[in-house]
Amino acid sequence: MRRLMAQEKTTKRDRLRLYASTVVSQWLVVSIILWRAKVHRLSLAQLGLALPHVTLAIGVTVALSALILTNQLLSLRQLALHPSEAPGMMTQMAARIFPQDTTERAAFVAVVTTVAICEEIIYRGFVQALFQEWGGVAVLAILGSGALFAIAHLYQGPRGVGATFVVGLVFSAIRWWTGTLLPPVISHFVADITVGILAPSKSRGQPGRTTTYIAYA
Numbered sequence: 001m002r003r004l005m006a007q008e009k010t011t012k013r014d015r016l017r018l019y020a021s022t023v024v025s026q027w028l029v030v031s032i033i034l035w036r037a038k039v040h041r042l043s044l045a046q047l048g049l050a051l052p053h054v055t056l057a058i059g060v061t062v063a064l065s066a067l068i069l070t071n072q073l074l075s076l077r078q079l080a081l082h083p084s085e086a087p088g089m090m091t092q093m094a095a096r097i098f099p100q101d102t103t104e105r106a107a108f109v110a111v112v113t114t115v116a117i118c119e120e121i122i123y124r125g126f127v128q129a130l131f132q133e134w135g136g137v138a139v140l141a142i143l144g145s146g147a148l149f150a151i152a153h154l155y156q157g158p159r160g161v162g163a164t165f166v167v168g169l170v171f172s173a174i175r176w177w178t179g180t181l182l183p184p185v186i187s188h189f190v191a192d193i194t195v196g197i198l199a200p201s202k203s204r205g206q207p208g209r210t211t212t213y214i215a216y217a
Contacts, residue, residue, distance in 0.1 A: 010096045012104065018097060019107045026118035033126045040130070047125040048181035060174060061183040068187045072194040098196055108196050116189035123149045123168065124175040124184050142172040167191075 004010055004018060037047055044050050051057050099108040123145050131144035146168035153164040171184035 004096050007096070012100065015097060015099065015104055016107055019104075019111045022111050023114045026114050030118045030121050033122060037126055037129075040133075042126070042129050042133075045179070046129045046132075047121065048128075048175050048179070049121075049125065050180060051182065052179040057178045057180045057182045060178050061186050064174060064183050064187045065190045068191045069194060072191055073198075076195065076198055098199055105197060109193065112189055112192045112196060115192060116185050119149075119152075120171070120175075120181045120185045120188060123152075124172055124181055128172055128175065138176050142169060142176060145172040 004014060007014070045052065099105040127148055128141045128145040131141035132138065135141065135144075146165050149168035149171075150161045150165035153160055156164070171187070174183050175181055
């Protein structure tokens with residue numbers, strides 16, 4: 001990511017390689033985590049890979065996804081109208097890693113699906129379960145999960161880290177409340193796919209005008 005950000009511009013090959021490496025590395029990490037979870041004797045329910053309250057999970061998933069989608073669309077619209085407000089780091093990311101054609105968009109869907117599933121298993125599943133096991137307090141587990149999630153997004157700069165920390169706390173609290181990863185996984189997907197697909201088209205044809213986004217990837 002840092003190498004791509006340092007380049008003046010990226011090519012289709014650069015973006016596709018980034019997408020492929022992201023998919024492979026994240027599923028590799030999740031495979032290791034599931035193995036370690038088995039060693040720690042963490043059940044699927046403890047990892048959030050269950051649906052203890054189906055109606056609650058579906059209702060919260062729909063509401064949270066709608067809220068996230070609305071926020072993303074409003075943010076894109078606002079920053080398209082006022083591009084000078086967009087943080088430099090985020091505009092650079094938008095210009096370098098978002099898909100530019102049909103092939104890239106198809107690959108990007110695979111990336112976003114992978115990131116939504118894998119990062120939720122990592123942070124709201126395994127990490128949150130470990131903090132809960134070690135501390136025995138839900139608040140500590142939520143804070144610990146949110147903090148590590150934010151640290152993983154240091155490449156987005158201070159503003160991005162702050163945003164992901166807040167989102168991480170919300171996702172962690174909802175995972176604890178519903179007992180499942182379903183709401184954060186779907187909402188995570190909605191957040192990233194919205195900006196990934198819409199941001200390039202909004203900035204196209206407007207020299208010097210670039211939008212930003214709230215990315216949880």
